[in-house]
Amino acid sequence: MSKNLLQITIGGPAGFGILRSGWLLGKAFSLIGLNVAAISEYPSRIEGGHNYVDVCISKDPVGSKQPKSDVVVALDDLAVDRHIGRLEDDGILIYDSSIVKKELKGDRFAGLPFTRVARERGFDEITRNTMALGATLYSLGMDVQPLKVAISKAFGKKEVVEMNLKALEVGLELMREVYPGLKINTPIEILKANGDPKYFISGNEAVAVGAMAAGLTVYVAYPITPISPLLHYLVTKQEHGLLAYQLESEIAAILTGLGASYAGARVLVGTSGPGFSLMAESLGFAGMAEIPIVIVLAQRYGPSTGLPTHTGQGDLRFAMHASQGEFPRFIVAPGDVRETIYYTQVLLNLTEKFQVPGIILIDRCLAESYFTFDDIDGLEVDIDRGKIVEEVKGKYKRYEITDDGVSPLAFPGTPNAVVRINSHEHDEEGISSEDPKVAVSMSDKRLRKLKFMREEIKKYTPVKVYGDKESKNAIIFWGSVKGPVLDAYRLLERDGISCRLVQILFFSPFPDSEVLDSLKGAEMIISVENNATSQLVSVLREFVGVSVSYRVNKYDGRPFTPIDVYEAVMKVMRK
Amino acid sequence: MSKNLLQITIGGPAGFGILRSGWLLGKAFSLIGLNVAAISEYPSRIEGGHNYVDVCISKDPVGSKQPKSDVVVALDDLAVDRHIGRLEDDGILIYDSSIVKKELKGDRFAGLPFTRVARERGFDEITRNTMALGATLYSLGMDVQPLKVAISKAFGKKEVVEMNLKALEVGLELMREVYPGLKINTPIEILKANGDPKYFISGNEAVAVGAMAAGLTVYVAYPITPISPLLHYLVTKQEHGLLAYQLESEIAAILTGLGASYAGARVLVGTSGPGFSLMAESLGFAGMAEIPIVIVLAQRYGPSTGLPTHTGQGDLRFAMHASQGEFPRFIVAPGDVRETIYYTQVLLNLTEKFQVPGIILIDRCLAESYFTFDDIDGLEVDIDRGKIVEEVKGKYKRYEITDDGVSPLAFPGTPNAVVRINSHEHDEEGISSEDPKVAVSMSDKRLRKLKFMREEIKKYTPVKVYGDKESKNAIIFWGSVKGPVLDAYRLLERDGISCRLVQILFFSPFPDSEVLDSLKGAEMIISVENNATSQLVSVLREFVGVSVSYRVNKYDGRPFTPIDVYEAVMKVMRK
Amino acid sequence: MISEKDITTRIVPSWCVGCGNFGILSSLKRAIVNLVNQGLYKLEQFVLISGIGCHGKLTNYLELNSVHTIHGRVLPVATGIKLANPDLIVIGHAGDGDAYAIGIAHLIHTAKRNIPVVYIVHNNYRFGLTAGQVTPTTELGEKTRSTPYGNPEEPINPILLALSSGATFVARGFAGDVQHLTWLIEEAIKHRGFALIDVIQPCKTWDPIHTFEYWRERVYKLENTGHDPKDLLSAIRKAIEWNGKVPIGIFYRVEKPTLIDRIPQYKIELKPVRVVKRSLAKLLEEFR
Amino acid sequence: MISEKDITTRIVPSWCVGCGNFGILSSLKRAIVNLVNQGLYKLEQFVLISGIGCHGKLTNYLELNSVHTIHGRVLPVATGIKLANPDLIVIGHAGDGDAYAIGIAHLIHTAKRNIPVVYIVHNNYRFGLTAGQVTPTTELGEKTRSTPYGNPEEPINPILLALSSGATFVARGFAGDVQHLTWLIEEAIKHRGFALIDVIQPCKTWDPIHTFEYWRERVYKLENTGHDPKDLLSAIRKAIEWNGKVPIGIFYRVEKPTLIDRIPQYKIELKPVRVVKRSLAKLLEEFR
Ligand SMILES: Cc1ncc(C[n+]2csc(CCOP(=O)(O)OP(=O)(O)O)c2C)c(N)n1
Ligand SMILES: Cc1ncc(C[n+]2csc(CCOP(=O)(O)OP(=O)(O)O)c2C)c(N)n1
């Protein structure tokens, strides 16, 4: 593994604040201009069990976690068991010797009684993590200042901040006292980093920020992992002319959203697979009644309840085809946090411009992991609500037949406008009709939008190509797999393997010609997907008749590492 | 149009018993060994509006209706307006002159005061239809005896039967008196028909019969057009060890079904698009927990509420991909009533054999129209419940890993067996597990079934080819479009156009090799679908990489006529 | 001054002759016309929502803003409209199947939240449009299309359920008494909170027993009995009463804060229909 | 004689230390062991169903037939099992989110039908497993993950709702009183009809205020008050009472025909688990 990367793993039982510690560490490094990916794993339980987070740090962009870590911080026996084998050869294990019962002998193992010391010092026991972070920084030889800033940002209460700041120092001192020589050969560009702070944000937060930038006024949801943090975040932002509300079910949530959209709000709905299933009927209602709405669908390992806290990409086809009948929809699958911010804004515009539903397809890994990015150049998108009419002269027809299929949109309350929407097939005024001619003209009206939608998405790079764009070898992927694939590319490059990397962003409408262009001249095409049945491959066959030469699949609920991708590609290449 | 066909249209307001009259007429002809298709159209209202039924009769098989009719029976002005233009050149219009206000002048128009006469004779006014049928039979020169038999089968109460029998005679006499010379040149093979009675049955009834033959014990549903008649039929059959029950919603219905299946019942659930949308989550539960269940999904014009009483084939892709995550399912789309009886039995077996959910995909046209077939040779299927264990020795594991992915199935109540099922990922005992290795092995177990399912469906002709099997021209279709396509074939044959007709019956697992075989050597492939976006075409591209040369689509909520198909094909051929 | 004609479309209602829906439609029109003519509301403020069923066609007949939504989902749509624009007057129409079978969850929760919308349930004791099956309000033992041996379930009591869910205005109307129903609808619209009106709506096609006459002989007005609609226990007692005689009128009416009163943001600057750009750079500040 | 060990799996419960679910699990085990040891039922007759949430893990801990179903759908699954095989003893476990938010419709309808199953709601006033959001039973004003400004909704009253829906056995238990809860569960299992037990289940993680101690100071037993559980109006009065003191015990218990009693086919030969071929030729006779 290339050694400009540093990875620290923090593991312990649920309830210990493991994920928070990962965030603190990641935040600290991001503050000095380093790139970070902080990817956690936790079981579907509230206390006990095993949580851990891998914080991967690099001068270069990083979008994934490594199989091995330079420092493992283990706060219980389970964490030791799970991660001791993940240590790099020169890695260090730091563990809480007041909790871990196992006998651990080795010159790279540092047992320190964090919990006991916390108790002795009168700190909350939960500060054991912060102490361990102090010890970690010592072993890395890194300055503690950035972590102090991170701590002060993380905790609201002043006492808590101060307690943690002290715990940090104590941990560092403990390490220095007991294991003064246990040091990591931290890459110099990390050690000496002092660039501008980077943005450090999770996928859920990226959706929130994108949506708020785009003027979101209503967010509705029913809690579900891994999208609940979006609700938790947005409910705290309600001062800003934004209502974020939890309803009694996903069915109630989306229909409340559709009601609000009809009334004029800009609406986002968040859910995961089980909730999306329940929204299928309403999605078609939006399609038929031409109500704009954006659903963010954070995929997890399925089917059914599956593994609620683990990742997967099993819902692509379902998103494309959910609900009876035929109607246009947008589907965009951002691959990282920056794209998530961007495409959330884009989709809120596009769905209103075309008066169709849209889906932002992310997954548990992207939603709940934290990543960095540098700049916001070109990231902001102007609000465009399409053909909204505020004054009406003459007879207002909600479903007026137009060349592009999109009718002028008035909101109820507009004087002189009767705004009638209808789930039943209807005429231009929205009055139910069973006339076959009306049915054809209204079907045509709705489906006609697709052509213009296909044109429109060209403005938003529906397909991206990275790496050697002329290479005969192509790796094709979508969504959060972008991280490990791009990171693997550096390893492939190092080995002199040329390849192009093709990322599909829009799945509906499908950017046929852009996909074909992106694959022109590719002879060997390898797909990488976090699912078992290669849904992207089926989409490529269907829409562009492209056959994929090899498929790389991972479907154990865990994200790819770059090594997974690298090795799979190398295996294929060697054939 | 070839003149061995006869078509009679009966039209009038909802509430007049129009559909019943169509049934009576169709039944009468089926009793003397003729083939019949009785295809109705009615709006989504209970009284008034316009209902009509086209009864198409032939010595040859018939699976569709003609655009034009030999006799139009019009029971109100609207019916006259709607159908007068549909008369064949030598056709006859028979109308109720006590209702129709319009002045009608023409020597093929027979106005008779059915309603007034009914009132005068002390009959229920609703017998006006039966009178009109009597008049119709006179003009056809047909014996009334078969219709008398049909009447005695249709009505429960003796008085009602007798009143109708009288009305029939009265109608015939009226016609004979007032328009003795108004006669249709009825084809001789129809006039002289006296073959064995044929089976005359609707798609809904075909599902019921197939399911009951297969030992169905539980039917659950929430009412919805066009599948409600299945509920209405099955509730009357409950003496036979069968529970048919209406629940509070589609969600409750399917989950009650899944509970019953777990407990050991053989379960069918009926719905249409809106209800199927609501069942999406539970479908995945069945997939994950490996609970056998069959859903009959009767498609209607969509999206959303759409046109509830009108037909369409817009739900194929949705049926294939409904619910989050990846799991095997069966989908079969019978094309006529005989196939419906057969495949309903087959699917009840297959879903239990493989412990997966299955979908029978029909549509409004097939569900609510009546068709004939001759014989039941080979139609009966033995019950096969797969790996059911009634006695358990040793530890019972509901999800035991096996070579074919199917585990032995015990029902709760079995001594020594703990039967634990789970929507969460689980180990062999059904206990929740988040272990990535367990996830992979259980995903593999479930998806491994697909290979065996694909083998298994070979036994049940997943693809059928008709016509000239070597022809370079192929018409490809699915579901109820079979009727008009096969009927159109006779017209094409007459014109010397050679073609093969390819019907896809299974969509999941998709019979790739059979489809490829069926299309071998085909140069021009024309698809015919009752939808706007050609979903079959997309499936062909995806699964077998076959491109269709021309697409014929109808998406106004109405079924194809053979002429629609014939003309579309001729247009293509002429190019 | 407007008249009923001004809010009537060209569409001829497709209900069966003699259907109870006509009485409800008339009452609704009269109530709206009265309130608009009293200067209380503007026409464009009204939004009707209807479910799927015979009743659901109502939105086709009125020249007013409306949503013909999917089956059983009138109330969440109503909630969304009201939350987005509290100035709108939202009146939902549902069937008994719509409201009490597939959609019952929303009744409980909308009542619980005290969302200020009116919910008029066209209770004809049958699934009308799907041809006469049993609904949650059908009496025990009644034969319907789906219960040929008689309904094996006892009916629910929608008045009691609404009371138990925290509804602040609970009434029963009768489609055969347009004047009384008009009054109920006006009161419900003026009520600040969730208002349920369960309307006895004879369906002559699928329930020939419970005709207008049947009900006319049995209904009596709560207003004439000295019933105190502010007392929950009396309301419950009246709701449980079904001894041959059927009370119509207002069972319960109290003032309580609505959800909109209780969401603090509405007091600040929440105007969900006003979409304004927020600076991305500012939003991202906390992440750097 | 069996003991609790015989129905316990190897799995260590993953609930937080001090979670109220432990008390419910113990009570359930004791009740089942007692009833089996009394010779009333066989172990293989029991089927547990659990929803999704902390409570839902319970099926992993018991060596009994079970269905870990999807969120909110315990009762329709229970109904299906019972209808297919009335000999099984079906006990459903749901969370308050499960039962009263997404799944509330099924409570109303299962109670209405009087399906003879036991429904134990682990009411911890929070969505536990999804990390502490508001549920329909959370008190007005409480701050949760999803209501940082305080819950703007008043809680529903599940006891009252169940009574209003026709439930024939309605009780409240407390996870802190295992002996009493065991008794309630035994009575509920023996009851011929739908039985709801709403169990106060302290969640120490998301609701540190309503602890075991909090509740212990407030609960009192209906059995000690002379309350007559056969009287609906008294039950309703008790259900409405929440004046600092919280009654636990049986609010209401009456015998009424269950759906199975009322479906005539069960008396004939309906055995939905016995699948037998029917002759296709015979079935088709009526169509020829
Ligand atoms: C999800 C869904 N399920 C079923 C239906 C079919 N459906 C249409 S109307 C209706 C019931 C109508 O009964 P009710 O709500 O009482 O209205 P009514 O016709 O009596 O006015 C049903 C079940 C549907 N449209 N959507
Ligand atoms: C359809 C669906 N929506 C949302 C979820 C996510 N979810 C899992 S558990 C849960 C709520 C848990 O609360 P509760 O039912 O009270 O159970 P508790 O955890 O408190 O025991 C939710 C919303 C889901 N699994 N399925």
Ligand code: SF4
């Ligand atoms: S079926 Fe009943 S409810 Fe429907 S329109 Fe006719 S009378 Fe009215």
Ligand code: SF4
């Ligand atoms: S979060 Fe609450 S309910 Fe869930 S296990 Fe912990 S204490 Fe129990």
Ligand SMILES: [Mg+2]
């Ligand atoms: Mg109704």
Ligand SMILES: [Mg+2]
């Ligand atoms: Mg809970």
